[in-house]
Amino acid sequence: MxxxxxxxxxxxxxxxxxxxxxxxxxxxxxxxxxxxxxxxxxxxxxxxxxxxxxxxxxxxxxxxxxxxxxxxxxxxxxxxxxxxxxxxxxxxxxxxxxxxxxxxxxxxxxxxxxxxxxxxSAALTALALSGLPSDRFCFEGFLPRKPGERDRMLAELAEERRTMIFFESPHRIAAALAAMAAAFGADRDAAVCRELTKTYEEIRRGPLAELVDWAAGQVRGELSIVVAGADPAPPQVEDLVAEVLRRTAEGQRLKEATAQVSVRAGVSRRELYEAALRAR
Missing domain, CATH: 3.40.1010.10 (Tetrapyrrole methylase, N-terminal domain)
Known part of the structure; x- marks a missing residue:
């Protein structure tokens, strides 16, 4: 056509x-x-x-x-x-x-x-090869050149739940990975994709701390970095008390409401029960 x-x-x-x-x-x-x-x-x-x-x-x-x-x-x-x-x-x-x-x-x-x-597309190719969740992701492009601006951007992304994709140059890759480890945690899973679809294609996967060590050597070529999103923050007992009290107001027994909410949220039943008692 x-x-x-x-x-x-x-x-x-x-x-x-x-x-x-x-x-x-x-x-x-x-x-x-x-x-x-x-x-x-x-x-x-x-x-x-x-x-x-x-x-x-x-x-x-x-x-x-x-x-x-x-x-x-x-x-x-x-x-x-x-x-x-x-x-x-x-x-x-x-x-x-x-x-x-x-x-x-x-x-x-x-x-x-x-x-x-x-x-x-380098971004989508890197995402597909990273081995990280690809159902939800965001593309962040190149990080700012200035360390202060870069660190502020990464701090804003620290709680991002989606997988993140970045581009980076060889002479800044070591500093970028170190800044990511500081902002996201050294154990955050990531992948560096180098020279995609070329003869010397290389995919390095692992925690950011391991990738920082790898990047300490000489790294060449076109680079994409894929970083896993943040794990959801566990719910706090205090945040669940309102739901327990709402259930009891609707006629449910306190112990029963506490048990159901604690199992769903993955928190201690005893701690939630005691917090609900105090709130009553």
Missing amino acids: SDRTGAGVIVLAATPIGDVEDASARLVRLLGEADLIAAEDTRRLRALASRLGVQVSARVLSYHEHNEQARADAVLQVAADGGTVLVVTDAGMPAVSDPGFRLVRAAAEAGVRVTAAPGP
Whole structure:
């Protein structure tokens, strides 16, 4: 199915994060058919096209975080005139910790159609390989460069229940893991995913303390960190007294209400009973 529908379109296309064979057939077609290619790095874009055996005939425009706002109008104009604009970043999905977000907002405001050619994602690949719960997760991207800002961000995430995904650079990985161990606890489970889908792919899993020791050596390559969410805080006896008293007000005997609530909450029946007596 063609991406041309009479009106123009902007296509956010995922590119391989390592193995070039992960490029979709749709990406290959779009590289050859697009009227304009907005690329985070034009040299990498041409290198990718060459590896895929694609002859790029479109105009290629440098489009990165430093000029995204300034060049949005030029990109929108091509689509508004009926053309197909392909937006690609160095690796993975545009707008996910990469340029693209501002363009999508501008296109929506201008009434220009935006779609996606989905594909590789370092964040989701790392999550899948981490061995950590994936039913609920959040993506936090790169940590702040300044230690104070980084530590404040991690402190805010200390009670996050969802699995967390981060990106990090090789020269900051040791400090980042040490800061996570301090904020989340040295025994919090995590995984560091290095060089995903590439020849020297490596997945390190274990408590943060072990990963801190591992990162003390020289670490190279593209890195993703996946950290388990916080365990739910155990309920306090005092917080359960109101439920026990509500049950007794509805006619249940105090001992029976205490027994049922203590079993459900996993607290001491005796302590809960005594606290309910004091509250009465």
